[in-house]
Amino acid sequence: MSPASAKPAAPSPTPADATHRWEVDPVLTVEHLTMRFGGLVAVDDLSFNVGRGDITALIGPNGAGKTTVFNCVTGFYKPTEGRIVMRHGRDGGDEAVRKLTESGEPWARTDAGGIFLLERMPDFRISKEAKVARTFQNIRLFSGMTVLENLLIAQHNVLMAASGFTIGGIFNLPGFRAARQAAIDKAVYWLEHTRLIDQADIPAGGLPYGAQRRLEIARAMCTEPHLLCLDEPAAGLNPRETSELNELLEFIRTEEGTSVLLIEHDMGVVMEISDHVVVLDYGEKISDGSAERVRNDPSVIAAYLGVEDEEVAEAEAEAAAAAARAAKAPAEESGDRP
């Protein structure tokens, strides 16, 4: 079974006036990523960048391969082919990445932070060293543990090292006490920002749905990520909760300086907060650019409305004509998926 391989490539001119952050200072670079499951090609030769400090949205119809991309980035899957580079600082130029790739090592520390080849790293190291955190489409909290404990688990490595692999913790040494207090302080900080502070000691499974979603984000933030990957954070939220989520993501981006990569079906969320949108369909990238540009891309509209390939060609021709007339391009909102 081979997905439609004859998709017309998206027109990819970049506006000459603007240099985008994802081009000059990417935190994550996905290059020629391919993921096959037997005969099924879930992701096919996908390349895109995530800019440092940007909120980047990965969108596409159901089954487009968005979650597979997430799974490759966070080490859940090992990609069949391709390279996934995480850069902690700006100096990780192409030369440094090439050297690292040839050296066979999974990561290298540099003056500005480090370069990490995520496809070479096991998942716990991606979290611990490369500082990528993620949440899931279906909530995966430790439901039997308290809200606070969920946030402490996310700081396991710091606490484990401070407690001298539990020994110091048993004897409650001063170094460990300080580390534990710092961990609790950080947990409290995030509980306050997600308005969960009053529920700190109840089991996470007992929280209402919206609160569980916020707790997942708080837990991911407790790992101090450079890149936060959110898989449909707005799914199942009511409009008020959705707008609170937007605020939280803005806060994470501006105050914490954490780059955000999110999969989202709620176009309201995507268009409102994203700096950069990457559109997938059948495992291939069909559009990449600012929210405004992607919204008006005919191939995106076609993918979302599910039209035939000929119609895409027609739509593109129309769009080209429209552009030629310098008229307003079809400003149809790409509708929400049910």
Add this chain to the structure above:
Amino acid sequence: MAIARERRRGIVKRTMEYFVQQLINGVTLGSIYGLIAIGYTMVYGIIGMINFAHGDIFMVGSFIALTVFMIMLALGVTALPLILLIVLIVAMIFTSAWGWTVERIAYRPLRGSFRLAPLITAIGMSIVLQNFVQLTQGARVKPLPPQIQGGITLMQGNTDTGAIVVQLSYMQIIIIATTVVLMAAFSTLIAKTELGRAQRACEQDAKMASLLGVNVDRTISLTFVMGAALAAVAGVMFLLYYGVIDFYIGFVAGVKAFTAAVLGGIGSLPGAMLGGLAIGLIETFWSGYFSVEYKDVAAFSILAITLIFLPSGLLGKPEVEKV
């Protein structure tokens, strides 16, 4: 003659003293089962696998203890508390190493393969350990001269056929006290420390724990190490209490402890302790009041009946189907 003996036993059995004595014996036996059962239940909790080699790890522990005892006696060490302490520590360390190795070579390579694979290697490891000990130590039972003798007389009663005495031996005190202390320490470790929290997290969702930076492989290894250390303590206690061991004790004790873990609710620590106690008591009372031959039948029947009414055991949480 036979009738008179039967009559005498009947009278003895009806006394309070007899009951108390059985209770003490049952709690002692239950303590040993409980210590072994924790290893089963923790491993099941964290990777969902029955470690059938765990009973044999217990057996290896008792052999290591016997070896250390012999070395100490040969060296002329006479201070009993010192000997006990050293035997306990050395047995725990070496048995932990065995537990770690078994996990490393037989289970970790198969993680992520189909569910039956680690079960089969577990049975394989069990056979390997038994045969290894049989070959290196011989098939005959190994005796250890009684080290700790004497005890406290708790009750003394008279029946018309003779006196009956309730004895709590020092050995029983040591076994019960050690078990209580270890269980308390262990529960604290799981509930309060970083390692315990990581274990609980891996138990609930290993993949998620891993994505949060927890080294799941290491956490699992440490679980095996802890289980093996407790089994080593059980091995030392068994050796001291019964005075004879052979390469086969791991099988019987392992099955009993596994039963205890299931009865208490597999995956639950307090459940394993409770289950161990229950199996120990059932066995002892059945042997004491009915027949020694059918004590295993009684223990397993009660397991079966319990599971009919409480499918997840006494303290186990029912598995929630995730939708």
